[in-house]
Amino acid sequence: MTTLALGEARGSTIIIFFGFFLVDVFVFLEVEANYHDAVGIPAAKKIKDLEEAMQADGTINIENRIIGGERAPHPYPFFAGLIISLIGKPLNYSACGSSLLSSNRVVTAAHCYFDGADRASKFEVVLGSNLLYQGGERHITRHVQVHPYYDPKFLTNDVAILYLPQNVRxxxxxxxxxxxxxYEQTNTFVGYMAVAVGFGKTSSKQPSAASVLSHVELQVIDNAQCAASYNIYLVTPNTICTSGIGIAGSVGVCSGDSGGPLFVLDSNRDPVLIGITSFVRNETAPCVSGSPSGYSRVTSFMNFIKQHLY
Known part of the structure; x- marks a missing residue:
């Protein structure tokens, strides 16, 4: 994401969670990578500043970070916040989300590891907390398996598995x-109501991120409808999308939600992971509500995930 993407968009622009933008997408594909510089590092700093302010002043107003969403009433037990250390930037940290898959594996977006410009040196994985810098259970890892065909330039195979150094209880x-x-492998989940969880800011009009984990309910839409807002290069069979229009108005995910889960509830009301947060469209300013959001489709990556699950 560049200065243009941060508020001076011209023409048709697609804001990608990890800092890519596409200009005049129906003519050609132009991509620039800097998620960590443009989104992750500023978000991590603002979240930390707000948490410190919360600690000093219990009356501070904590706003939701997912557009149209609500603060999570309790930590989603599978959600893991990521504090990311970057190679060559020892004083700066970035932020993403992820999902716990087993006692020692979490899944996130590959761009949280490498956005085409900056690469992570280690991850602090935060479990069991609504806050990123306070509370919860914390694990440091440098062991990451990125999908072998991940391409940050074209957003393909945007999936990575983090190995935790010890089992969690x-x-x-x-x-x-x-x-x-x-049985669910062929389910497109179109029409299902799904839930996204993450640390993204509420809207492009808000100057900073907030600090409390948020969630929002979204309807899964078919890829043809999603592609109408993007193009064939971005929306592939390995993509799953959600509508940006909800019953209560515009809803969606935003920058800072990268790598976090999109899930549905099964017949037993148990969450099932169906997407890994990746991108959103915008034509005026980052993370405008009302546009579809894009995720890596989990059913498309089951072989890779299972290969690194244990």
Missing amino acids: FTNLVHPIRLPTN
Whole structure:
């Protein structure tokens, strides 16, 4: 994301969560990578500043970070915040989300590791907390498996697995999310109401991120409808999209939600991971509500995930 993407958009612009932008997408594809510089580092700093302010002043107003969303009433036990250290930038940290898959694996977006410009040196994985810098259970890892065909330039195969150095103990606050079964492998989930969880700011009009984990309910739409807002280069069979229009108005995910989960509830009301947050469209300023949001489709990456699950 560049200065143009941060508020001086011209023509048709697509804001990608990890800092890419596409200009005049129906003519050609132009991509620039700097998610960490443009989004992750500023978000991490603002979240930390707000948490410190909360600690000093309990009356501070904490705003939601997902557009149209609500603060999570308790930590989603499978959600893991990521504080990311970057190679060559020892004084700066970036931020993403992820999902716990087993006692020692979490899944996130590959661009949270490498956005085409900056590469992570280590991750601090935060489990069981609504806050990124305070509370919860914390694990440091440098072990990451990025999808072998991940391409930050064209947003393909945007999936990575983090290995935790030791097993986590499952509690009511820390527990893995279920992956789709073989029976669900062919389900497109179109029409389902899904939930996104993350640390993204509420809207482009807000000057800073907030500090409390947020969630929002979104409807899964078909890829043809999603592609009408993007193009064939971005929306592929490996993409799953949600509508930006909800019952209460415009809803969606925003920068800072990268890598976080999109899930549905099964017949037993158990969460099932169906998407990994990746991108959103914008024509005027970053993270405008009302446009579809894009995710890596989990059923398309089950072989890769299972290969690194244990």
